Amino acid sequence: SALSSTSTTFNTTQGGSSGEDVSIGYPNLVNFLTFNASLPIFQAQPSLKRIVHFAIDRAIREIINPVVERSVTIAGIATRELVVKDFALEPDENKMRKAAHLMVQSLSGSLASVTSREPLRMSMTQHLRTLFSQNGISEQAIPEQAIFILVADNLELACSVVEKSASEKAIAEIDEGLAHNFLNRRKHRERTGQPYYDFAIYSSSRYPSTLPESLRLKPNGLALQQLRVYEDFARLPRIVAQEQTFAEENVPLQTAQAVDKFTQFLIE
Amino acid sequence: MNINNNNPITQPYSYPPNNQTYDDEEKVYQLLLDLTSVKDREHALLELSKKREAYQDLAPILWHSFGIMSALIQEIIAVYPMLSVGLSSHASNRVCNALALLQCVASHGETRSLFLNAHIPLFLYPFLNTTSKTRPFEYLRLTSLGVIGALVKNDNSDVINFLLSTEIIPLCLRIMETGSELSKTVAIFIVQKILLDDMGLNYICQTYERFYAVGTVLSNMVTQLQSQHSIRLLKHIIRCYLRLSDNSRAREALRQCLPEPLRDATFSQLLKDDATTKRCLATLLVNLSEN
Numbered sequence: 001s002a003l004s005s006t007s008t009t010f011n012t013t014q015g016g017s018s019g020e021d022v023s024i025g026y027p028n029l030v031n032f033l034t035f036n037a038s039l040p041i042f043q044a045q046p047s048l049k050r051i052v053h054f055a056i057d058r059a060i061r062e063i064i065n066p067v068v069e070r071s072v073t074i075a076g077i078a079t080r081e082l083v084v085k086d087f088a089l090e091p092d093e094n095k096m097r098k099a100a101h102l103m104v105q106s107l108s109g110s111l112a113s114v115t116s117r118e119p120l121r122m123s124m125t126q127h128l129r130t131l132f133s134q135n136g137i138s139e140q141a142i143p144e145q146a147i148f149i150l151v152a153d154n155l156e157l158a159c160s161v162v163e164k165s166a167s168e169k170a171i172a173e174i175d176e177g178l179a180h181n182f183l184n185r186r187k188h189r190e191r192t193g194q195p196y197y198d199f200a201i202y203s204s205s206r207y208p209s210t211l212p213e214s215l216r217l218k219p220n221g222l223a224l225q226q227l228r229v230y231e232d233f234a235r236l237p238r239i240v241a242q243e244q245t246f247a248e249e250n251v252p253l254q255t256a257q258a259v260d261k262f263t264q265f266l267i268e
Numbered sequence: 269m270n271i272n273n274n275n276p277i278t279q280p281y282s283y284p285p286n287n288q289t290y291d292d293e294e295k296v297y298q299l300l301l302d303l304t305s306v307k308d309r310e311h312a313l314l315e316l317s318k319k320r321e322a323y324q325d326l327a328p329i330l331w332h333s334f335g336i337m338s339a340l341i342q343e344i345i346a347v348y349p350m351l352s353v354g355l356s357s358h359a360s361n362r363v364c365n366a367l368a369l370l371q372c373v374a375s376h377g378e379t380r381s382l383f384l385n386a387h388i389p390l391f392l393y394p395f396l397n398t399t400s401k402t403r404p405f406e407y408l409r410l411t412s413l414g415v416i417g418a419l420v421k422n423d424n425s426d427v428i429n430f431l432l433s434t435e436i437i438p439l440c441l442r443i444m445e446t447g448s449e450l451s452k453t454v455a456i457f458i459v460q461k462i463l464l465d466d467m468g469l470n471y472i473c474q475t476y477e478r479f480y481a482v483g484t485v486l487s488n489m490v491t492q493l494q495s496q497h498s499i500r501l502l503k504h505i506i507r508c509y510l511r512l513s514d515n516s517r518a519r520e521a522l523r524q525c526l527p528e529p530l531r532d533a534t535f536s537q538l539l540k541d542d543a544t545t546k547r548c549l550a551t552l553l554v555n556l557s558e559n
Binding site for chain 2: 074077078081082085086103106107110111113114115117205207208211212214215216217222226228229230232233235236
């Protein structure tokens with residue numbers, strides 16, 4: 001990676017072993033790190049920021065794969081089961097796909113974020129401690145309390161990387177999980193032009209067809225009003241926050257804002 | 269729907285009673301529909317969680333109606349960001365009302381396996397993983413445990429199979445050590461139900477680490493009980509040990525590590541009116557004494 005050379009300006013090896021991975025997985029992270037005003041040492045010695053970047057980058061890479069994999073799997077299963085049931089009489093695979101995407105992204109991202117928080121906090125703390133000490137930075141210069149502040153200020157950012165990764169991977173997961181449901185709808189439309197009817201789901205129990213009128217699925221698919229439940233997944237608080245704009249670019253970002261900006265940056 | 273409130277004494281102004289039933293049903297349908305609307309949901313959650321006992325087939329209706337399960341999951345994940353910053357009583361009550369409806373779905377024979385197949389219990393694990401001792405968190409953990417408790421209540425090996433593939437045992441063990449008495453009781457109930465299943469017993473006794481983890485927590489609970497008497501917890505603890513003693517390797521280990529207070533008369537006062545548990549304890553001691 002182009003950025004690996006920057007990391008040679010400080011010692012990143014653990015226990016002096018050679019051949020340690022010194023690459024940076026998330027080079028852009030550096031632009032979104034928060035350095036609290038109560039820690040002036042980072043203004044005085046900007047090179048220390050690289051150590052922080054490296055420690056957080058390493059913490060993320062340490063935990064991201066299993067967390068993302070688990071979150072995507074669970075979110076994919078839950079979304080598949082509920083969407084297949086709710087869209088049993090919906091002929092339009094595009095509506096189904098859209099709803100499934102909104103739900104699976106929200107579920108996988110939320111699960112990934114909540115699951116990664118504590119492991120990230122521990123791992124970031126550990127790596128910061130180790131890397132500062134390996135680079136000869138004393139506890140007087142950066143005491144334990146400063147590490148605590150660094151971690152608290154940047155934890156949300158680290159979680160957002162994991163969250164974003166899960167949300168993205170979840171799309172492919174659900175598209176695969178629902179592929180034959182999409183295909184069946186298209187084929188059915190092309191062949192018959194009759195209202196769609198997922199026999200396996202709709203006749204799995206007596207309930208779907210005996211529900212009170214107001215709650216029952218209707219032939220010919222869902223009303224726009226009904227689809228709002230799925231659109232609401234995109235309106236959960238965290239995601240709304242990303243839509244805010246920043247009027248005053250020069251004002252130091254609050255943690256939440258930095259996270260939002262970073263998330264936007266990842267999307268672009 | 270089974271409506272139990274057309275009693276003319278409690279409903280003096282409803283005449284004829286059938287109309288009241290009809291109106292009530294319509295009201296419940298409207299509340300169910302309201303669950304799918306963000307602005308009406310909170311009120312509907314509150315009302316339906318209060319009424320849930322009165323309707324036998326609420327669970328299948330919750331499951332099969334469009335969008336309700338997805339709306340309930342939305343309620344769950346909306347709370348995740350609050351777990352690290354603090355949970356208000358208001359937010360806790362709201363999500364617990366949603367959990368109460370999920371508990372309905374978990375209890376009902378017609379929806380239990382659908383609920384499991386969709387892996388919905390796993391969305392509750394972040395709640396079980398919290399450690400804050402404040403009331404909103406205690407209530408959240410207790411209500412979440414209630415959903416898992418409802419799943420295991422009916423001795424269904426599919427449920428046990430599912431739970432064993434997840435991290436429910438460590439989550440329950442931690443709550444058994446640090447939770448409120450009520451949470452501890454539900455958590456040990458879940459572990460006991462897992463143990464009562466052959467697959468569950470084998471799973472826990474399969475490695476020394478698993479047995480040791482369970483054994484240590486049970487033994488710590490016995491120690492705690494010496495100062496805080498709880499017959500309810502003691503019953504479950506004794507039953508867990510008794511079941512563990514069905515496994516030959518666990519029996520061997522328990523001969524060494526069964527806590528002393530269960531061997532001597534420490535709890536005889538607490539157990540004096542509970543013949544069944546006394547018999548369980550006696551059987552346990554017999555099992556451990558044989559060679």
